[in-house]
Amino acid sequence: MKSPVPERVKGVCSPPSMPLALARVDQSVDLLKALADPTRLQIVGVLKGSSQPVCICDFTASFALSQPTISHHMAKLRNAGLVEVTKAGIWAYYRLATRLDARTRALLDALV
Amino acid sequence: MKSPVPERVKGVCSPPSMPLALARVDQSVDLLKALADPTRLQIVGVLKGSSQPVCICDFTASFALSQPTISHHMAKLRNAGLVEVTKAGIWAYYRLATRLDARTRALLDALV
DNA sequence: TGGAGAGATCGACGGATATCGATGGGATGC
DNA sequence: GCATCCCATCGATATCCGTCGATCTCTCCA
Numbered sequence: 001m002k003s004p005v006p007e008r009v010k011g012v013c014s015p016p017s018m019p020l021a022l023a024r025v026d027q028s029v030d031l032l033k034a035l036a037d038p039t040r041l042q043i044v045g046v047l048k049g050s051s052q053p054v055c056i057c058d059f060t061a062s063f064a065l066s067q068p069t070i071s072h073h074m075a076k077l078r079n080a081g082l083v084e085v086t087k088a089g090i091w092a093y094y095r096l097a098t099r100l101d102a103r104t105r106a107l108l109d110a111l112v
Numbered sequence: 113m114k115s116p117v118p119e120r121v122k123g124v125c126s127p128p129s130m131p132l133a134l135a136r137v138d139q140s141v142d143l144l145k146a147l148a149d150p151t152r153l154q155i156v157g158v159l160k161g162s163s164q165p166v167c168i169c170d171f172t173a174s175f176a177l178s179q180p181t182i183s184h185h186m187a188k189l190r191n192a193g194l195v196e197v198t199k200a201g202i203w204a205y206y207r208l209a210t211r212l213d214a215r216t217r218a219l220l221d222a223l224v
Numbered sequence: 225t226g227g228a229g230a231g232a233t234c235g236a237c238g239g240a241t242a243t244c245g246a247t248g249g250g251a252t253g254c
Numbered sequence: 255g256c257a258t259c260c261c262a263t264c265g266a267t268a269t270c271c272g273t274c275g276a277t278c279t280c281t282c283c284a
Contacts, residue, residue: 005200006164010252010259015174016166020157020224025150028223032153036144037272038137045132052118054128057230062127069273071232088117090230090281106222110215111140112132122229122282149242169260181243183262202251202260 031104034080035111039063040073044082044096045112053086053093143216146192147223151175152185156194156208157224165198165205 020028035041043059060070074094077083082104086093100108132140147153155171172182186206189195194216198205212220 004164005198005203005205006167008167008203010202013167013169013173016158016162016170018154018158018174019161020154025153025157029148029150029153032144032148032223033271036141036148038141039272041137041141041144042130042132045137046128046130049131050128052116055118055120055125055230057125058128060231061125062130065272066274067231068233068275072272075232086117087231087280090122091117091120092231093117103222107219110218110222111144151242167260172261177242178244179261180245180263184242187262199250199261204261 028103031080031082031107034076034082035107037073037076039065039070040077041111043073043077043094044108047083047094047096048108048112050095053095056092056094140215143192143194143219146188146194147219149185149188151177151182152189153223155185155189155206156220159195159206159208160220160224162207165207168204168206 035044042063046059047054056070056074059074060067063070074083074085077094078085082097082100083094084097086095096108147156154175158171159166168182168186171186172179175182186195186197189206190197194209194212195206196209198207208220
């Protein structure tokens with residue numbers, strides 16, 4: 001098999017063309033950061049597989065984490081536009097965001 | 113449209129079933145963390161779109177970052193199994209890993 | 225009206241991480 | 255041999271982030 005390393009001269013380094021627009025990079029990085037946590041990724045996995053909204057208290061009961069920590073993770077996911085909340089009485093029900101762009105959806109499909 | 117919040121009684125919270133295996137979550141989180149950085153994501157984007165390996169010195173010329181920092185980011189990508197390096201003389205040529213599992217490939221397709 | 229449960233916010237703390245300058249190490253060429 | 259170029263590693267530093275306890279708000283119900 002070939003390993004076609006390009007020709008090159010010493011002292012000459014030219015920056016390659018950047019295929020990704022800067023705004024899109026930042027947007028993707030925000031999304032990746034929101035998902036790059038075990039707790040949050042599992043939460044998204046549960047929500048993606050659930051037909052009904054899930055009460056946040058059930059998540060608090062799942063993970064060995066305090067209630068403020070779960071709430072903090074949910075805020076991160078909300079802020080990233082990944083989940084939506086419906087308050088009903090005492091409870092807060094979370095579901096995957098209904099309007100997700102195609103790239104985000106493809107990314108979730110690749111993960112979950 | 114309906115918002116079918118499930119029935120619920122006070123003081124009763126039951127953990128939902130976790131659809132994602134723990135090992136897989138950790139694996140995905142490692143991958144996501146490796147990509148959740150603007151510099152690294154752009155590097156991966158360039159490598160994914162390039163038919164030839166790219167010299168790391170070209171990346172050093174691209175980003176307004178020091179040479180050790182670029183090397184550090186490359187080490188992260190190497191450690192995550194995303195890129196491979198070929199040393200030729202003075203230079204180090206990087207390319208996207210040739211053997212990427214389907215999920216990782218789908219994730220990159222969704223991003224880049 | 226008051227108590228209790230659920231959830232969000234705040235402030236603080238510790239560990240992870242991005243960045244840099246300095247250094248080391250290997251290859252090239254004079 | 256020696257200078258030069260490229261790259262990786264090391265040590266230090268500043269910032270970010272996950273976690274917790276304490277507290278606040280809101281709702282429900284007796």
